[in-house]
Amino acid sequence: MPSYTAPIRDMQFLLHEVLNVTAQDVPGYGGLEPDFTGAVLEEAGKIAAEVLAPLNPVGDTEGCHFDNGAVRTPTGFKAAFDQVRGGGWTALDLPEEYGGQDMPYILGTAVGEMFSSANQAFTMYQGLTHGAASAILAHGTEAQKATYLPKMATCDWTGTMNLTEPHCGTDLGLMRTRAEPQGDGSYKVTGQKIFISAGEHDMAENIIHLVLAKIPGGPEGIKGVSLFIVPKFLVNADGSPGARNAVSCGKIERKMGIHGNATCVMNYDGATGWLLGEEHKGMRAMFTMMNEARIGVGMQGLAQAEIGYQNARTYARERLQGRDVTGPKNPDGPADPLIVHPDIRRTLMDQKSFIEGARAFMLWGAELIDRSHRGGDQAAEGLISLLTPVIKGFLTDEGYDMTVRAQQVYGGHGYIEEWGMSQFTRDARIAMIYEGANGVQALDLVGRKLAADGGRHVMAFFEMVKTFLKENEGDEALKADFLDPLKAASKDLQAAGMFFMAEGMKNPHAALAGSYDFMHLFGHVCLGLMWARMAKSAHAALAAGTTEEEFYKAKLATGRFYMARRLPATALHLARIRSGGAPVMALDAEAF
Amino acid sequence: MPSYTAPIRDMQFLLHEVLNVTAQDVPGYGGLEPDFTGAVLEEAGKIAAEVLAPLNPVGDTEGCHFDNGAVRTPTGFKAAFDQVRGGGWTALDLPEEYGGQDMPYILGTAVGEMFSSANQAFTMYQGLTHGAASAILAHGTEAQKATYLPKMATCDWTGTMNLTEPHCGTDLGLMRTRAEPQGDGSYKVTGQKIFISAGEHDMAENIIHLVLAKIPGGPEGIKGVSLFIVPKFLVNADGSPGARNAVSCGKIERKMGIHGNATCVMNYDGATGWLLGEEHKGMRAMFTMMNEARIGVGMQGLAQAEIGYQNARTYARERLQGRDVTGPKNPDGPADPLIVHPDIRRTLMDQKSFIEGARAFMLWGAELIDRSHRGGDQAAEGLISLLTPVIKGFLTDEGYDMTVRAQQVYGGHGYIEEWGMSQFTRDARIAMIYEGANGVQALDLVGRKLAADGGRHVMAFFEMVKTFLKENEGDEALKADFLDPLKAASKDLQAAGMFFMAEGMKNPHAALAGSYDFMHLFGHVCLGLMWARMAKSAHAALAAGTTEEEFYKAKLATGRFYMARRLPATALHLARIRSGGAPVMALDAEAF
DSSP: OOOOOOOHHHHHIIIIIISOGGGSOSTTGGGOOHHHHHHHHHHHHHIIIIIIHHHHHHHHHHOOEEETTEEEOOTTHHHHHHHHHHTTTTOTTSOGGGTOOOOOHHHHHHHHHHHHHHOHHHHHHHHHHHHHHHHHHHHOOHHHHHHHHHHHHTTSEEEEEEOOBTTBSSOGGGOOOEEEEOSSSEEEEEEEEEEEETSSOSSOSEEEEEEEEEOTTSOSGGGGEEEEEEESEEEOTTSSEEEEOSEEEEEEOOBSSOTTSOEEEEEEEEEEEEEOSSTTOHHHHHHHHHHHHHHHHHHHHHHHHHHHHHHHHHHHHHOBOSOOTTSOSSTTSSSOBGGGSHHHHHHHHHHHHHHHHHHHHHHHHHHHHHHHHTTOOHHHHHHHHHHHHHHHHHHHHHHHHHHHHHHHHTGGGGGBGGGSHHHHHHHHHHHTTSSSOHHHHHHHIIIIITTGGGGHHHHHHHHHHHHHHHHTTTOHHHIIIIIHHHHHHHHHHHHHHHHHHHHHTTOHHHHHHTHHHHHHHHHHHHHHHHHHHHHHHHHHHHHTOOSOHHHHHHHHHHHHHIIIIITTHHHHHHHHHHTOSHHHHOSOGGGO | OOOOOOOHHHHHIIIIIISOGGGSOSTTGGGOOHHHHHHHHHHHHHIIIIIIHHHHHHHHHHOOEEETTEEEOOTTHHHHHHHHHHTTTTOTTSOGGGTOOOOOHHHHHHHHHHHHHHOHHHHHHHHHHHHHHHHHHHHOOHHHHHHHHHHHHTTSEEEEEEOOBTTBSSOGGGOOOEEEEOSSSEEEEEEEEEEEETSSOSSOSEEEEEEEEEOTTSOSGGGGEEEEEEESEEEOTTSSEEEEOSEEEEEEOOBSSOTTSOEEEEEEEEEEEEEOSSTTOHHHHHHHHHHHHHHHHHHHHHHHHHHHHHHHHHHHHHOBOSOOTTSOSSTTSSSOBGGGSHHHHHHHHHHHHHHHHHHHHHHHHHHHHHHHHTTOOHHHHHHHHHHHHHHHHHHHHHHHHHHHHHHHHTGGGGGBGGGSHHHHHHHHHHHTTSSSOHHHHHHHIIIIITTGGGGHHHHHHHHHHHHHHHHTTTOHHHIIIIIHHHHHHHHHHHHHHHHHHHHHTTOHHHHHHTHHHHHHHHHHHHHHHHHHHHHHHHHHHHHTOOSOHHHHHHHHHHHHHIIIIITTHHHHHHHHHHTOSHHHHOSOGGGO
């Protein structure tokens, strides 16, 4: 069975030596002393390793069971959820007045990675609740916040988001679910929603559905969509769950992975709901949830890559097969461990260099969110809005590929379910699809975010890279291995941006044909920047005389690998972008 | 449920307009007139579409069942196998004297692609039998051939290959299974083999296991391995199956995919076997099977990509979602079909351009095999030996990625098993692993094949590309879109070869660190060459005034896409190869 060890040292390195959180002017960051974050991460790591990880194969093998509208979660899930609740892990970053611990989002992100590595399907119950709570926090009335948030903070009540219908996923303007006003402030919601994660289950005393629907007579299409709170049990005046609402689960789906999470068809048959936020502004409210969810999904890519890598590394050290081509490394054994073989190292380094770069990217992204939410920093908000599709699309594509690599290290055993590596691949696959398929992320990035606010945010990104390069230009230790490759990659990104600007107005197809490559190009530059920053911190620690020389040297070697072997992908992405729309659009639809 | 249509027009184009089979000096090719191959492909396509494809989800959902040593295949498999046998599809290219139809391998390859697209798990029963029969044909005594081949030609008896043991997969020198000579020409075989596809099932009256084992007292390691024929039922003097042999299936594995094929643990408890080929030369005999199997596995990559693509294309044409950014294409409908969106086209073109290039590569490879086996052409044998790891490794990696892309087109529905796209991904995944994991293919290519016979075969490959470029250098229609990119890609491949020659002797790790990239670089150049050849044929047909203008124009557009968007990957692979061994090998094993 696979095992999991929380990467605490690496997280502490990022928080305190790269991002220097306590030195940042972000409200709440002053309290993030190394001892404190260390203690939190240590405890979270224990829960992840000892409670959640052992349940991961159980969830995969048993799956959820549907019986006459009720959903039974896999053996052990409920007890584990109680333990997670009991430890206060479900609302680290929610406000204290609603039962949260008011910690910065950055710390919740680190903990979230651990939980998600250990058991993605399980962690989704909690993650979706957090997203729904965030939407209520941002858009709810005081009464709504008081009614729902304390229960959702503890996950005594869990949350869902209901967007998709059978005939519409991305294109929500086609939505048919309707909400009829009842004159008393409530609405009757009627329609069918599909792919509702955690839509029904047996681990909470109530489920709070956030449902997109159209109020009759409103504007056509996406502009006529509103968001509603539809609880499974209507809430009594004393706050306790009361009568059953007219919402029910019609079936659960048989899926490629995340078997421990119930993916539900939800039927709303005149269910009572209340408007969340303004009429016809449902998409705005939903995007509070969606943006958070997209970043959380990006993290799932990283998280599955991490647990895959941890196990592949162990297997590569232990499995004896073949000899080092330069001579035996384990002469007394029947063969050398797999890890002596260059191609096994190549694939492990692909994984390791992605994971550590992606973790830095995630935590830096979380810092931007804290700056924006806690500090009201508009520039940070603009930047994270630009980077959200990159985090979601790039980290889930790459994260998935890394789970495939990890599985491959096991050879035939990687394909046998008993060994557990297949689950990481199957679970990671969904992250490329849900919360907006990655092609939609690329469209969002190139079609919307790049030019938002006059292109100010992408300019700020380039400026930041330039400033970093300038500040460190005299640093010979960084130059050839880190600064030069980062500069080249950043130039490729700028050139791609220029191409879109020049072509995009004349021929939008030409820009959009390159959107997916641009998303990956951008992701690589972000990871290149992260590696350059990490290398700088590692050099500083070594220069200062550390007792952990091996840690910092490994960091530098891993970073050099990324810059030498992974970052040059930017040139290929640029070449594809520059080939324009013609090769992509040449065929008639009938000629496919 | 997914559907399948055999790509007959495309296969005929390759056979008759690109490879010009009837004009080739290969024994048996004279009979491959278009009407004949068309009739065979038509019939095979019907079996694939009407018999095998509908059983594919059945096999996936039901799987195989193990009960006390017996294996029950999924509902309908046995009847379908009888139908395939009855149609004479199991021995197209085996000699007539053993019940085959003596057709060239190239035709069997085209048929094999169809069957494998339609139902990979099912087709493996037949494919493994073919491999085992080939080994007996090449290395068996006349008596062995007479005893086994006629039954195996009809798949009344199926075959297996037994290599892997729990502690050794790639490194067969560690093998523990032993074969004790009994003095009567027979051996007692004892040991455990794992991952034996079709090791036990209910669709044949006998199963002929080819088993690698060590004869006590023989050389150490891989040089002491011999190959044995171990039938499930001993064969009576009259050729009928007799007493049960001491071989049994201990369990079947729960796997990520190919659920319809039983992956068995096989226990040999003093089972009676007979040497196939010479003592201690078992690997040579096994490689007859392995090489064939590796090419067959490469074809599985193509085949799963094909069925994934066919269904993704249909979904993209039918699913209405969003509007073309340049204006509605389906103004009377609620939305435009997915296929109007540039990123959907990008991914469909990735798939289409890979598939058509890969099919050309497969059929050209099959021609080389026919040249070698039927014509005794040493140069062809050397070339296909060089290309075998490229076909296996590149086509299965890319084929898998294409199934992931096809699944992605379906959005959330791609993750739901009911829609069938997940199965293509899960089934395709094994092809990267079995018959030598792709890292082992890369090692074989760079560590063995490249320098084999003084590097003569890779030189011949370069010479062939050069000759093609030279012969067509005046062709302006081909130059910019096809010849120039092929030339650049071929230069990258040569530069990588030079790097290995210069570095490989000094530092084998440096060469092997780039082996995986080299395998992909080589694969892209092969597909580039195939596309240049196809483009030449398409131009010729258009110039000659065809009634199928759309077909040839689509061929050119698809080729241009490959050359512009996919082939430039060669530069990235070269850059990675040139970064050498240091970034890959820098970390101590403990630092991972």
